[in-house]
Amino acid sequence: MDLFVVTLVVSVAWAIVALVYLLAQIIFKIRFVYPDSVPEKDDVIIRTLADFQYFHNLSSEAKIRFVKRVRFLAMDREFEGKEGLEVTDEMRVWICASIVQITFGFRKYDVAGFQKILIYPDIFYQPQIGKMVKGYASRDGIAFSWKDFQEGYLDHKDNLNLGLHEMAHALHFVAFRKSGKSSEFADQFTDWIAASRADYLVLKSGEDQYLRKYGGTNVHEFFAVCVEHFFETPEEFKIEKPELFQYTSFLLNQDPTRTQQDYHPDENSPAWRKLIKKVGGNPYRVQNDWDDRMIFVGLTCLIPMSMITEEYVLNYLDKLIIVLVLALLGLAILPWMKKIGRYSYALIYALFCLFGIGVTSFTLLLTLNEILPAKEYSEIYPIKEVRYNNHNNSKYLIPEGDKYLRHIHILEYRSPIEPNPEKLEIYFRKGFLRIPKRIGMRVIYGKPKPEDVQTTNY
Numbered sequence: 494m495d496l497f498v499v500t501l502v503v504s505v506a507w508a509i510v511a512l513v514y515l516l517a518q519i520i521f522k523i524r525f526v527y528p529d530s531v532p533e534k535d536d537v538i539i540r541t542l543a544d545f546q547y548f549h550n551l552s553s554e555a556k557i558r559f560v561k562r563v564r565f566l567a568m569d570r571e572f573e574g575k576e577g578l579e580v581t582d583e584m585r586v587w588i589c590a591s592i593v594q595i596t597f598g599f600r601k602y603d604v605a606g607f608q609k610i611l612i613y614p615d616i617f618y619q620p621q622i623g624k625m626v627k628g629y630a631s632r633d634g635i636a637f638s639w640k641d642f643q644e645g646y647l648d649h650k651d652n653l654n655l656g657l658h659e660m661a662h663a664l665h666f667v668a669f670r671k672s673g674k675s676s677e678f679a680d681q682f683t684d685w686i687a688a689s690r691a692d693y694l695v696l697k698s699g700e701d702q703y704l705r706k707y708g709g710t711n712v713h714e715f716f717a718v719c720v721e722h723f724f725e726t727p728e729e730f731k732i733e734k735p736e737l738f739q740y741t742s743f744l745l746n747q748d749p750t751r752t753q754q755d756y757h758p759d760e761n762s763p764a765w766r767k768l769i770k771k772v773g774g775n776p777y778r779v780q781n782d783w784d785d786r787m788i789f790v791g792l793t794c795l796i797p798m799s800m801i802t803e804e805y806v807l808n809y810l811d812k813l814i815i816v817l818v819l820a821l822l823g824l825a826i827l828p829w830m831k832k833i834g835r836y837s838y839a840l841i842y843a844l845f846c847l848f849g850i851g852v853t854s855f856t857l858l859l860t861l862n863e864i865l866p867a868k869e870y871s872e873i874y875p876i877k878e879v880r881y882n883n884h885n886n887s888k889y890l891i892p893e894g895d896k897y898l899r900h901i902h903i904l905e906y907r908s909p910i911e912p913n914p915e916k917l918e919i920y921f922r923k924g925f926l927r928i929p930k931r932i933g934m935r936v937i938y939g940k941p942k943p944e945d946v947q948t949t950n951y
């Protein structure tokens with residue numbers, strides 16, 4: 494089958510799917526990622542979260558988002574009860590809710606680093622540290638004493654929350670692994686450490702009146718302790734350490750004092766604007782999905798691109814090379830993309846370059862080439878071969894020389910006793926792209942030579 498036809502069929506099929514998806518999103522506000530509601534499962538989650546203060550304050554729309562995230566994590570993460578403990582739905586929901594709480598401001602909450610979750614009934618011996626602990630986080634996962642996890646949420650104003658503490662450690666690991674899906678966080682985290690340095694040193698020297706002393710142990714504990722205070726006593730935090738609060742709020746893209754706004758940070762506040770300006774945009778929101786959309790546009794552009802290039806003197810390899818060269822533009826903006834924290838995945842970036850930048854810019858160039866004035870000229874080619882198609886009484890004229898010229902197809906050829914087609918005059922148009930485009934042709938006939946006719950059946 495002709496490669497062109499295959500491309501066209503695939504493109505049209507794709508465009509239809511994309512269009513239906515887009516329309517459905519607009520009209521029905523449907524997102525075909527995974528179902529927004531799984532009643533039996535969500536009921537359990539909602540009932541379990543009745544006492545979860547953070548969840549309690551959310552609007553019903555944000556509650557749906559929260560439940561969806563909890564459900565996803567509860568299914569995705571690996572839970573293991575230790576020392577004979579049986580893992581219950583309640584444990585799964587609470588622990589996942591704790592992850593969702595700390596990552597609620599992230600677009601991609603499915604952060605790596607929380608993969609395996611071990612639950613102990615009470616404090617347990619940690620051989621690497623060599624003592625009894627309430628919990629720990631490592632690169633592979635997190636471990637909790639369930640008793641202490643529960644206590645952390647029981648009193649939600651004492652700045653002690655084991656769950657959030659360990660989640661903070663896990664996020665810290667994600668930041669330094671740099672391969673987690675939440676790369677926006679990873680980039681911001683380095684900034685946070687630098688910005689909070691002064692506060693850390695004050696705490697370390699024992700002169701801090703607000704943050705728990707344990708945070709002075711090292712940077713890891715400092716972050717974990719900040720996170721506990723951030724969620725447990727945010728109002729006080731904001732007054733005691735306004736700058737550190739802002740940095741943490743910016744890092745996690747949420748503000749726990751804004752209980753009426755689903756913890757959405759006040760993006761119009763001068764402090765927030767200052768941070769945005771420094772970073773060059775909200776790493777979690779401003780870039781939005783424009784890059785994904787560009788891939789979408791690029792894929793949709795395949796159809797017009799195929800249509801426009803149909804008459805161009807280009808074969809598929811040429812087109813691919815042009816798109817690849819344009820896709821290399823992506824390398825030029827890579828440092829900037831890294832700066833705004835996108836594309837930790839090489840594959841996604843490659844897709845973005847190829848289908849986003851490559852196809853879209855080629856289509857734009859082709860469109861400009863069509864619109865702008867161009868030089869027109871004609872060339873005469875001798876006909877090398879004539880192929881007859883007996884099924885529909887048509888013939889193909891194959892001109893000599895240019896391998897790029899498609900077989901020229903002339904319909905309605907009724908009898909072999911016809912003037913002998915000798916030459917083809919082909920009219921071209923050459924725009925600023927300097928690629929000739931076939932815009933018409935004329936057959937130049939010689940004397941009839943029916944005995945020369947070769948017949949080929951298709």
Ligand SMILES: [Zn+2]
Binds near residue numbers: 658
């Ligand atoms: Zn710790």
